[in-house]
Amino acid sequence: QSALTQPPSASGSPGQSVTISCTGTGSDVGGYKYVSWYQQHPGRAPKLLIYEVNKRPSGVSDRFSGSKSGNTASLTVSGLQAGDEADYYCISYAGIWVFGGGTRLTVL
Amino acid sequence: QVQLQESGPGLVKTSETLSLTCTVSGGFISSYYWTWIRQPPGKGLEWIGNIYYSGSTNYNSSLKSRVTISIDGSKNQFSLKLNSVTAADTAVYYCAREGTTYWFDPWGQGTLVTVSS
Numbered sequence: 001q002s003a004l005t006q007p008p009s010a011s012g013s014p015g016q017s018v019t020i021s022c023t024g025t026g027s028d029v030g031g032y033k034y035v036s037w038y039q040q041h042p043g044r045a046p047k048l049l050i051y052e053v054n055k056r057p058s059g060v061s062d063r064f065s066g067s068k069s070g071n072t073a074s075l076t077v078s079g080l081q082a083g084d085e086a087d088y089y090c091i092s093y094a095g096i097w098v099f100g101g102g103t104r105l106t107v108l
Numbered sequence: 109q110v111q112l113q114e115s116g117p118g119l120v121k122t123s124e125t126l127s128l129t130c131t132v133s134g135g136f137i138s139s140y141y142w143t144w145i146r147q148p149p150g151k152g153l154e155w156i157g158n159i160y161y162s163g164s165t166n167y168n169s170s171l172k173s174r175v176t177i178s179i180d181g182s183k184n185q186f187s188l189k190l191n192s193v194t195a196a197d198t199a200v201y202y203c204a205r206e207g208t209t210y211w212f213d214p215w216g217q218g219t220l221v222t223v224s225s
Contacts, residue, residue, distance in 0.1 A: 003152075034210035045202055045218050046153070051211035089153055093210035097155040097168075 004029065004090055004100035011106040012080045020103045022073040022090030030071035034093040037066055037075045040102075041086045049088075050075060082107050110135040112203050112216035120197075122225045126190040130203030130216055137161050137184045141206035144177060144188045146199040147218075154199075158206055159186055193223045 005023040012018040022029065022037075029035055035053045038046035048057055050066035053073060063078045073092075077084055085107045090100040116128035130142070144156040157167035159177045167175050171190070179186040190197060200220050204212040 036211040038212070045215040046212070047215070048211055048213035051207065051213075052209050057213065091153075091212070099153050099155065102152045 004092060004098055006088075006090060006100040006103045008101070009104045009106065011108055012077075013108045014080050014082065016080050017076055017078045018080060018105060019074050019076045020088055020090075020105070022075070022092075022100050024071050024073075024092055024098065026071055028092045028094035028098045029068065029073050032092065032094050033068075035066070035068060035073040036091050037064075037073075038089045038091065039084075039086045040089065046089060077105070080107050110205060110214055112205065112214055114201060114203050114216045114219040116219060116221070118220060119222050119224065120193055122194055122223055123192055126188070126193050126197060126201075126221055126223070128188045128201055128203075128219065128221070130186050130188075132184045132186075132205075137179065137181055137186065140208075142179065142186045143204045143206045143212060145202045145204060145212070145215075146197075147202070148196075148199045156188065156190075156201075195223050197221070198223045 037050040039049050040046040049064045053068045054066040065076045067074050088103045092098045111133045113131045120126045138161045141158045141160050143158040147153050157177050159165045159179050174191050176189045200218040202215050202218045204215040
């Protein structure tokens with residue numbers, strides 16, 4: 001299974017919304033509801049933000065939302081804050097685990 | 109809440125075996141899959157493999173010939189062994205719990221393992 005495709009970088013100004021895409025195939029993202037998103041600050045472990053495409057774990061801000069259309073999943077960060085500057089990864093389960101390459105989000 | 113902590117040598121010699129242990133606290137190791145994931149410096153995440161509390165395992169096909177994951181329920185620990193390591197195995201190694209609907213949470217803080225001759 002090939003890796004999921006994420007843009008290497010994304011940016012936005014404080015208060016704005018940014019959407020990060022995660023493109024796979026009909027055999028992974030498009031065929032299953034098991035897409036999750038993680039936030040990783042430098043030197044820290046990844047943190048679960050979204051699971052099952054659009055569900056938020058308890059304690060995760062509602063400024064983070066997930067969606068999917070066809071073979072592309074998306075993470076939207078609303079009301080950008082300085083603390084949102086981090087790397088974001090998508091991961092899909094489709095019988096095997098498939099990982100995105102990560103997107104570095106910069107808050108301008 | 110459940111917390112995970114990796115432990116093991118931070119430096120391993122080329123061609124030798126990397127051995128790490130993940131200790132689970134705040135909950136029991138039963139009824140979940142437990143996973144190892146690694147991240148080479150400056151790069152993305154790579155799934156290594158997982159183990160169910162029963163001992164059933166799954167491995168990344170690219171590492172399968174070199175990886176062994178085991179579990180000790182009495183100690184609430186699971187372990188990773190990766191043999192014949194090279195510099196390409198230098199990475200931060202994370203342990204994590206795998207959720208019933210395919211997500212990873214929580215994660216350990218990670219431990220950097222450097223492979224060098």
